[in-house]
Amino acid sequence: EVQLVESGGGLIQPGGSLRLSCAASGFTVSGDHMNWVRQAPGKGLEWVSIIYIGGTTHYADSVKGRFTISRDNSKNTLYLQMNSLRAEDTALYYCARGVTNWGQGTLVTVSS
Amino acid sequence: IVMTQTPLSLSVTPGQPASISCKSSQSLLYSDGKTYLYWSLQKPGQPPQLLIYEVSNRFSGVPDRFSGSGSGTDFTLKISRVEAEDVGVYYCMQSVQLPYTFGQGTKLEIK
Numbered sequence: 001e002v003q004l005v006e007s008g009g010g011l012i013q014p015g016g017s018l019r020l021s022c023a024a025s026g027f028t029v030s031g032d033h034m035n036w037v038r039q040a041p042g043k044g045l046e047w048v049s050i051i052y053i054g055g056t057t058h059y060a061d062s063v064k065g066r067f068t069i070s071r072d073n074s075k076n077t078l079y080l081q082m083n084s085l086r087a088e089d090t091a092l093y094y095c096a097r098g099v100t101n102w103g104q105g106t107l108v109t110v111s112s
Numbered sequence: 113i114v115m116t117q118t119p120l121s122l123s124v125t126p127g128q129p130a131s132i133s134c135k136s137s138q139s140l141l142y143s144d145g146k147t148y149l150y151w152s153l154q155k156p157g158q159p160p161q162l163l164i165y166e167v168s169n170r171f172s173g174v175p176d177r178f179s180g181s182g183s184g185t186d187f188t189l190k191i192s193r194v195e196a197e198d199v200g201v202y203y204c205m206q207s208v209q210l211p212y213t214f215g216q217g218t219k220l221e222i223k
Contacts, residue, residue: 035212044203044214044215044216045154045160045203045205045214045217046214047213047214050210050212058210058211060211061211094159099150099152099162099165099205099207100162100165100171101162102159102160102161104158104159105159
């Protein structure tokens with residue numbers, strides 16, 4: 001059974017950093033395109049970042065230069081390093097295997 | 113690519129049909145012949161769950177009362193007979209071009 005479990009969210013001050021993790025089971029993160037998608041409170045879905053099977057990465061303009069997606073094949077885990085956080089980054093962050101399987105999300109709140 | 117859904121809300125009597133439209137600002141047909149349009153449902157308090165991939169293919173376990181159709185820039189999700197468990201927000205999404213983009217969402221309620 002495919003499972004994705006996000007962790008690492010929390011309350012952080014503007015300008016701070018957080019690293020989100022997404023532990024996968026039932027498949028290998030290196031064998032699929034992996035996405036991060038976020039949802040601000042009461043809002044719709046916003047794609048954030050992708051890492052392709054080959055390792056190429058892409059980012060939404062809103063996070064480019066501040067966020068970094070990566071994976072650890074030995075731990076079968078996807079990461080999102082978030083730096084220079086802003087209030088508008090406040091959201092529930094989901095990791096997704098392509099578009100087929102989603103985790104439950106981890107909440108990031110950026111506030112002083 | 114801008115994805116525009118209509119309507120933004122829908123109130124349906126159980127057993128009645130429902131239809132949601134999704135229009136994209138550019139064609140979602142890729143050079144490999146596939147059209148990268150998806151439909152997902154986000155039930156209250158849950159992550160999105162995939163219903164339909166590549167316009168018209170039901171994902172594993174999705175009831176056959178859900179169907180997708182369309183081509184190019186115009187797409188439709190139809191529910192033949194709405195059930196109480198179908199409440200939530202429906203999103204279309206494209207992955208033919210980065211950044212991937214979602215529609216605004218259509219909230220389905222039961223009358």
